[in-house]
Amino acid sequence: MRTLIKIAWRNVMRNKRRTVLSALVISVGLSIYILMNSIMAGMDRANIDNLIELSTSSIKISTEQYAEDKESLPLKYGIPFADQLLAYIKEQQHVIGATPRTQFLGQLSNWEDTMPIIGQVVDIKSDETVFSLDNYLVGNYFTGSEENEIMLGKDLADEMGVGVDDYITLYALTRYDSRNADEFHIVGLLNTTDPNINLNTVLISYDTADNFLDLENLITEIDVALERRVSFSQFTNDVDELAQSIKKEFSELRVETFTELASAFLGITEQKKIFGSIMMLIILAIAAVGIFNSVLMSVYERIREIGVLRAQGFERKEIVGLFIWEGIFIGILGSLIGVALGCGFNLYLVIQGFPLDKFVGFQNSGIPYWGTLYGEWNVGAIIFAFCFGMIVALAASYLPSRMASKMEVTKALRFV
Numbered sequence: 001m002r003t004l005i006k007i008a009w010r011n012v013m014r015n016k017r018r019t020v021l022s023a024l025v026i027s028v029g030l031s032i033y034i035l036m037n038s039i040m041a042g043m044d045r046a047n048i049d050n051l052i053e054l055s056t057s058s059i060k061i062s063t064e065q066y067a068e069d070k071e072s073l074p075l076k077y078g079i080p081f082a083d084q085l086l087a088y089i090k091e092q093q094h095v096i097g098a099t100p101r102t103q104f105l106g107q108l109s110n111w112e113d114t115m116p117i118i119g120q121v122v123d124i125k126s127d128e129t130v131f132s133l134d135n136y137l138v139g140n141y142f143t144g145s146e147e148n149e150i151m152l153g154k155d156l157a158d159e160m161g162v163g164v165d166d167y168i169t170l171y172a173l174t175r176y177d178s179r180n181a182d183e184f185h186i187v188g189l190l191n192t193t194d195p196n197i198n199l200n201t202v203l204i205s206y207d208t209a210d211n212f213l214d215l216e217n218l219i220t221e222i223d224v225a226l227e228r229r230v231s232f233s234q235f236t237n238d239v240d241e242l243a244q245s246i247k248k249e250f251s252e253l254r255v256e257t258f259t260e261l262a263s264a265f266l267g268i269t270e271q272k273k274i275f276g277s278i279m280m281l282i283i284l285a286i287a288a289v290g291i292f293n294s295v296l297m298s299v300y301e302r303i304r305e306i307g308v309l310r311a312q313g314f315e316r317k318e319i320v321g322l323f324i325w326e327g328i329f330i331g332i333l334g335s336l337i338g339v340a341l342g343c344g345f346n347l348y349l350v351i352q353g354f355p356l357d358k359f360v361g362f363q364n365s366g367i368p369y370w371g372t373l374y375g376e377w378n379v380g381a382i383i384f385a386f387c388f389g390m391i392v393a394l395a396a397s398y399l400p401s402r403m404a405s406k407m408e409v410t411k412a413l414r415f416v
């Protein structure tokens with residue numbers, strides 16, 4: 001066995017050009033697989049990040065009564081100790097922001113048309129620590145002036161025929177079920193990747209809502225943002241741990257994570273992963289054909305050498321073993337280079353990301369085309385890529401060498 005290994009290693013080192021070409025085919029195929037796997041996982045992560053930063057947040061907290069009647073957005077189930085809860089949350093590890101919000105139902109009117117809307121009452125100072133609406137803002141954010149200010153979804157404003165600096169009338173039921181209407185100054189429009197925000201949503205500040213809706217500091221929900229982790233599984237662990245901590249401390253409240261709030265969306269994402277896996281298999285199949293062809297040709301070129309070895313007394317199993325060891329060396333070399341290249345490209349993608357504004361085609365993909373796509377580490381995919389390169393190199397070495405070893409010595413010596 002030791003003799004075969006030495007001969008195999010000598011053959012690999014002696015035929016450097018053939019070895020490099022075979023290893024290069026393996027490394028290119030595997031590095032492309034690792035990079036594509038990272039990009040596809042990154043696209044899914046970008047969609048989830050958008051969902052968290054625009055609507056669900058990492059964790060959403062409300063009273064049990066409000067959660068059960070949430071569809072009607074009632075203004076009678078406020079969190080009774082919101083300040084205490086906010087203070088507790090901000091002390092927890094990995095929390096980067098927490099903000100109160102109060103939702104309500106209403107109607108917008110431009111004196112010609114009326115449209116139903118979902119209103120969001122936001123805290124001017126803390127809302128930006130949780131939600132990234134400022135990345136999608138056309139116009140200005142709330143100034144905090146005494147004038148009634150409002151922000152509209154871009155599609156909603158287009159439907160109503162209004163824009164920044166125009167005025168519009170908002171109708172809504174107050175906390176005590178009385179109907180109220182007032183004129184609002186449009187300070188900004190929201191053009192996000194969430195069609196519900198674009199078409200149905202308006203935002204007003206708590207200072208305005210306290211008078212307009214008789215809120216009296218009513219807060220129906222608190223949204224929490226946690227720091228983004230490179231590993232998505234680590235991020236979900238952080239979210240789950242904080243949710244459990246809040247439930248333990250404030251057992252009377254409903255604490256929901258983004259995985260619970262967006263279960264339907266995440267289900268679609270899982271289905272997309274199936275199609276992504278099929279694409280990955282196609283990439284691997286193409287890589288396998290290239291690897292197999294490269295190693296196969298190198299073996300066929302040496303059938304005469306096999307005949308010489310047989311004439312010198314080598315047994316068939318020793319011939320096969322010799323080429324298997326050569327395949328192992330080439331497989332290890334190619335797989336290591338491929339994994340190193342793939343991880344190197346992926347490291348850049350994870351840290352620096354790729355600016356999607358270079359490709360306008362992403363505009364309709366659900367990812368903000370002015371944003372940045374980051375890669376994702378997938379240790380399982382890296383290990384699989386390495387093993388795949390080894391297995392294909394071994395198979396490509398074993399099959400033709402086994403066939404050649406069965407040839408008669410005279411035929412193998414005359415093989416061209």
